[in-house]
Amino acid sequence: MPRKKTRPVQVGNLVIGGGAPIVVQSMTNTDTRAVAATLAQIEALAAAGCELIRVAVPDQEAAAKLKEIVKHAKLPVVADIHFDYRLALAAIDAGVAKIRLNPGNIGGPDRVKAVVRAAKANGVALRVGANAGSLHRDYLARYEGDVVQAMLASVEDQLELVTADGYDQIVVSLKSSDVVETIKINEAFAARWDFPLHLGVTEAGIRWRGTIKSAVGLGILLNQGIGDTIRVSLTGDPRHEVTAAFEILKALHIRERGPVVVACPTCGRCQIGLEELVEGVEELVQDLPYPLHLAVMGCVVNGPGEASRADLGIAGGKEAGLIFRNGEILRKEKQPRLLTAFAEELAQLIREKYGVNLKLNRAKFRLEELEDEEGGKS
Ligand code: SF4
Known part of the structure; x- marks a missing residue:
């Protein structure tokens, strides 16, 4: 405007x-x-x-x-x-x-x-x-x-x-x-x-x-x-x-900073622990400045559609989920592995798109920049 x-x-x-x-x-x-x-x-x-x-x-x-x-x-x-x-x-x-x-x-x-x-x-x-x-x-x-x-x-x-x-x-x-x-x-x-x-x-x-x-x-x-x-x-x-x-x-599309995370509100069709997944994704990306569109959806009704419009997304199924990148299915994982798999794919996406190497800090469940031997950010 x-x-x-x-x-x-x-x-x-x-x-x-x-x-x-x-x-x-x-x-x-x-x-x-x-x-x-x-x-x-x-x-x-x-x-x-x-x-x-x-x-x-x-x-x-x-x-x-x-x-x-x-x-x-x-x-x-x-x-x-x-x-x-x-x-x-x-x-x-x-x-x-x-x-x-x-x-x-x-x-x-x-x-x-x-x-x-x-x-x-x-x-x-x-x-x-x-x-x-x-x-x-x-x-x-x-x-x-x-x-x-x-x-x-x-x-x-x-x-x-x-x-x-x-x-x-x-x-x-x-x-x-x-x-x-x-x-x-x-x-x-x-x-x-x-x-x-x-x-x-x-x-x-x-x-x-x-x-x-x-x-x-x-x-x-x-x-x-x-x-x-x-x-x-x-x-x-x-x-x-x-x-x-x-x-x-x-x-308002005025400025960009950090990912936009789209998540469905869940309903009776959802067969995956979605709230936990969304909180995990939010935690994972909270310090990231890259303007990415991420989606975490509960089922097949809107799930694949919304997830496929995203840079990276999850579409939930029965206690498992598909990970999409720009409309392409990358992998299917059971719920216990889903967040870690998503973190791996996100790190890969950021490496390709922004040339930045991130690693998963498992204690905090955050993606963080790798430090080189001199202590600088890679
Ligand atoms: S995406 Fe599926 S689970 Fe989520 S609100 Fe829509 S219909 Fe319900």
Whole structure:
């Protein structure tokens, strides 16, 4: 679908907006002062496909650790600042790529301008925006409780302030925990402005609920071409935010990363332990970045058809299954051997298609890259 045209904003080595690929981001939930733990989480998030990472900077002690985090982090770092403009200045000094700032809570226009000047001088992008949960009551009063209009007015006031000296490397976010509000406010903003949008449904909740809310809210906006970077907010391990974000982008054919696994829901015709098979395949491929179409189907009704459209698929029979590759039957295996056989065929497919050698880590049931004698990836 055509993307809404926005101005490009440089964030470290990434571009947000201006037609660049939609950037997937997440936020660490470690204590930023614990540098090793924070860097380990950033590395795990990068391995999962995360492209931009935000860290909370609640105090000077956390700000003092940023230099080391920025130096070793595998991803451009965004500093999340509230209440104290000196934390933003320290973060810019530490070399972060972007500052997330709430101009309404850091002590007045002069302090906001001081941060903007420093950001401009150092090529650091800014993210400003409004959150329905923390909107100043004056805005709500002015628009008689109309949250969408109140948020729009709030962010437009912020933009007037941060762009007063001509700085335009600004990303905007307009978030609500309510999906419909999130959609309406982002549509309204995108109709008026060309600043790139950071999309998210805030405080979306635990993994399953938050993923559904984010998929609905972000999906509707992305399908209209609105949105330049996304964060799926989920309670828990932030790697799930990244996998959920890519599933949303893949479902809309916007970006590819990792396999798509199609699986039937099973019914009374199924004579194979399908749930176990699907979980096994998901486990097997969870760290793989290759965009493959895999199918795990329960029986002969849709099974061979769906499995044969896939790069690699299983069509279940009676306690056994056929493995298909691009419509061709490769082999038939009894259920106990089926997953291992599938793993072997998948490793072969990846070797041929991507020239990468993988081996099955049987303890974790994962496909992993082989290391050569020098310890590098083959
Ligand atoms: S593929 Fe077969 S087992 Fe799966 S839902 Fe369809 S009919 Fe049922």
